[in-house]
Every structure is written in structure tokens, then in C-alpha cells.
Amino acid sequence: MTSPAIRDRTVLVTGGGGFIGSHLVEALAPYNDVRVLDNFSTGSRDNLSFASPSATGSQWAEDTLASTDGGTDDTESDADGTDGEGDDSNGSLTIVDGDISDPMALQRAARGVDLIFHQAALVSVTESVDAPRRSNETNLDASLLVLDQARQEDARVVLASSAAVYGHPDELPVSETATTEPTSPYGIQKLALDQYARRYHDLYDLPTVALRYFNAYGPRQQGPYSGVISTFLEQARADEPITIEGDGEQTRDFVHVSDVVRANLHAATTDAVGEAYNVGTGERTSIRELAELIRDAVGSSSPIVHREPRSGDIRHSRADASKASRELGFETRVGLESGIRSLVTAAGGEQASSSSSTQQRENQGRERRQHQQQHQQERPLAARPDRQSQD
Numbered sequence: 001m002t003s004p005a006i007r008d009r010t011v012l013v014t015g016g017g018g019f020i021g022s023h024l025v026e027a028l029a030p031y032n033d034v035r036v037l038d039n040f041s042t043g044s045r046d047n048l049s050f051a052s053p054s055a056t057g058s059q060w061a062e063d064t065l066a067s068t069d070g071g072t073d074d075t076e077s078d079a080d081g082t083d084g085e086g087d088d089s090n091g092s093l094t095i096v097d098g099d100i101s102d103p104m105a106l107q108r109a110a111r112g113v114d115l116i117f118h119q120a121a122l123v124s125v126t127e128s129v130d131a132p133r134r135s136n137e138t139n140l141d142a143s144l145l146v147l148d149q150a151r152q153e154d155a156r157v158v159l160a161s162s163a164a165v166y167g168h169p170d171e172l173p174v175s176e177t178a179t180t181e182p183t184s185p186y187g188i189q190k191l192a193l194d195q196y197a198r199r200y201h202d203l204y205d206l207p208t209v210a211l212r213y214f215n216a217y218g219p220r221q222q223g224p225y226s227g228v229i230s231t232f233l234e235q236a237r238a239d240e241p242i243t244i245e246g247d248g249e250q251t252r253d254f255v256h257v258s259d260v261v262r263a264n265l266h267a268a269t270t271d272a273v274g275e276a277y278n279v280g281t282g283e284r285t286s287i288r289e290l291a292e293l294i295r296d297a298v299g300s301s302s303p304i305v306h307r308e309p310r311s312g313d314i315r316h317s318r319a320d321a322s323k324a325s326r327e328l329g330f331e332t333r334v335g336l337e338s339g340i341r342s343l344v345t346a347a348g349g350e351q352a353s354s355s356s357s358t359q360q361r362e363n364q365g366r367e368r369r370q371h372q373q374q375h376q377q378e379r380p381l382a383a384r385p386d387r388q389s390q391d
């Protein structure tokens with residue numbers, strides 16, 4: 001099965017500097033006029049470094065917005081001083097440095113687009129527990145601005161929802177019709193957005209698709225809020241203890257970012273709009289198995305250790321992926337073992353070629369460890385049973 005071709009479109013990717021967003025941009029930018037709207041609070045410009053004209057033949061420009069006062073600076077500059085001509089690709093990439101909650105930045109980034117991939121979010125479940133209103137402002141209030149802007153432009157919206165909408169699933173695999181009982185503000189916000197998307201379709205005839213991502217992983221997933229795979233990889237590479245939270249028998253459905261990108265491309269072309277779809281493999285892997293898989297793939301001598309389980313952690317999660325298969329024609333392609341092997345291989349190459357990115361990873365790892373320690377200190381698990389740190 002091939003991925004749907006998206007060509008010669010004008011596309012906005014909100015959060016295009018982030019983990020999943022930047023992979024989407026990488027797939028689209030050679031053949032489409034792509035705008036990225038990102039405030040780079042958790043994403044990074046490095047994630048878009050593939051888009052230099054020499055790499056893709058694309059033209060790309062930096063559109064600097066003074067996002068603090070909502071004013072604009074009309075200066076556009078070629079990222080590396082060349083115009084990128086002389087290649088068979090015909091795409092372009094414009095980066096708008098701004099916030100989705102800033103209507104001027106959003107208007108400017110969305111002007112004339114016919115397709116929006118809405119990936120921007122505050123993705124930390126833990127932070128949403130600590131500051132529900134703040135995460136609501138981004139994940140819901142600003143997302144409504146994106147939906148309204150899409151109405152102005154008559155643009156299709158494919159948006160990032162989450163398996164967090166289900167909370168503790170009643171049965172596995174979990175299908176889209178399962179009970180939705182989110183256990184965190186993050187999950188509540190994603191559920192509300194997911195429902196808004198469908199109502200915007202019904203009420204205003206806006207073509208929308210909500211994609212409920214399960215546990216996405218892959219290159220560029222880093223920083224203090226990244227997932228268990230990037231944490232374990234980092235620990236294994238450093239021959240540090242691999243820290244399993246709880247007994248390690250909890251399971252997850254890990255989906256490679258290249259499959260997440262393909263799901264987005266299917267959603268961008270389907271006639272089956274006004275719907276929500278699970279994006280997962282339908283397979284589940286225990287955290288213990290994952291730790292061993294990663295340790296073997298890295299060839300590490302890390303011990304595997306256990307610590308307190310996360311408060312409110314979901315025990316098992318596995319997607320029923322049949323609706324996406326049936327209605328979008330989407331199937332995942334990357335199995336967990338090969339996905340992890342490719343991460344290990346890629347990291348080896350990177351280490352050889354870039355000491356600065358190694359330094360960056362180390363800094364991010366340090367930041368993540370500090371964050372984890374801080375949260376462990378801040379919330380003794382037994383003392384705050386009402387709090388869900390992650391779902």
C-alpha cells in the first residue's frame with residue numbers, strides 16, 4: 001500500500017518544529033508550499049535542519065513575527081542565503097515563529113492554506129496536572145482559534161488527538177466507540193478538541209479528521225517530556241540503570257513516527273471526514289520487554305531497575321486499528337523491533353558526525369533527569385493518590 005501523494009498544496013503545520021510535526025514537514029516540504037507555525041517552546045529549529053535548500057531543493061524562508069506584542073516584522077530571509085533553484089522538487093518552507101494563541105501569527109501563517117495539520121500542543125500530561133488552565137489555553141482555547149481560522153480559509157484540518165481520551169480502557173483492544181473517561185486534564189482537553197473537530201464538521205461543513213495517537217516514538221523525540229523509548233535508549237547508551245516504573249508488566253502500543261505521518265497523509269485525502277481514528281499498531285508490548293529489547297539492541301550492560309509506579313498510570317493500552325484500516329486504508333508498517341534498531345543505528349551515525357547534537361542530547365537528558373527528580377520530590381506517590389501524573 002502506498003502513501004497518498006500530497007502535491008502542490010499550501011499547507012500549514014502547527015507545531016511543525018516538534019517531534020511529529022517536523023516529520024510531517026519533512027514529508028511535505030519537497031512538494032508543497034509548507035508553513036510552520038511554532039513558538040519553539042518545546043520544538044526546535046534543529047528539527048527542521050533537513051529542509052536546507054541543498055538537502056531538498058526547496059526554497060525556504062524565515063518569517064519572523066514579534067509574537068510578544070503581536071506585531072509583525074515583514075523581513076523574510078533565505079535561511080542560508082541561497083534560493084534553492086535547480087532541483088526537480090517544487091516545494092517551499094516558511095517558518096513563522098509565533099504562538100497559535102496569537103491570532104495575528106495564526107492568520108498570517110494560515111493565509112491561503114487549503115490544509116492544516118494541527119500538531120501544536122503542550123504534550124506533557126504531568127504539566128497538565130500541575131497547571132490545567134495553562135495547558136487548556138494551548139490545547140483547547142488556541143486549538144479553537146485554529147479551527148476557526150480553518151473555516152476562514154475553507155481548509156481541511158487533520159488534528160492530533162490522543163489515546164489519552166480513553167483513560168483506563170474497559171476492554172482491549174480499545175476501539176473508537178469505547179467509553180471516553182480521560183484521567184488527566186491533557187486527556188480532557190484532547191477529548192474536547194476531538195469532539196469539537198467532529199462538531200465543526202457537522203455544524204459548519206468543515207472537513208476535519210481527529211487522529212488518536214497511541215504511544216508514538218522515533219527520531220527527534222527528546223526533552224524532558226518525551227516517551228519511555230527515548231528515556232530507555234538514553235539510559236542504555238550511557239550504561240546507566242534502565243528505570244522501570246512499577247512492575248514493568250504494564251503494556252503499550254508503540255507506533256513509529258513514520259506510520260503516524262502516513263496516517264496523517266491518509267487523513268488529508270480521505271472522504272471519510274468528520275471522524276476520529278485510532279493510530280496504533282494493534283500490538284502491545286510490556287515495559288519490561290521493552291527495556292530488554294532496548295538493552296539488547298544497544299548492546300548495553302545497563303541493569304534494569306524498578307522504582308515506584310506512576311500515580312494513575314494506565315495498566316494496558318492497545319489500539320483497535322481496524323477503523324483506520326477500513327476507512328482510511330491505513331496500516332502501520334514499522335514493527336517495534338525494527339523501529340528500535342533503526343533508532344540505534346541512526347544514533348550511532350549521528351554521534352560520529354555531530355558532537356554538538358550529542359551535547360544537545362546530553363543537555364536534554366540532563367534536563368529530563370532533573371525534571372523527573374523534581375517531580376519525584378514534588379509528589380510523593382502515596383501522599384497524593386488523587387493526582388494522575390501520566391496517562
Ligand code: UD2
Pocket residue numbers: 123125162163164165213214215216225226227228229231232243244245246250252287309310313314317390391
Ligand atoms: C503516552 C503519551 C501521552 C498520552 C498517553 C495516552 C508520551 C510521552 N506520552 O503516555 O501524551 O498520549 O500516552 O495514553 O508518548 N515508564 C517507565 N520508565 C520511564 C518512563 C516511563 O517505566 O523512565 C513507563 C511509564 O510508567 C508508563 C510507560 O512507561 O507505564 C509509558 O510511559 P510514557 O511516558 O512513554 O507514555 P504514557 O503511556 O504515559
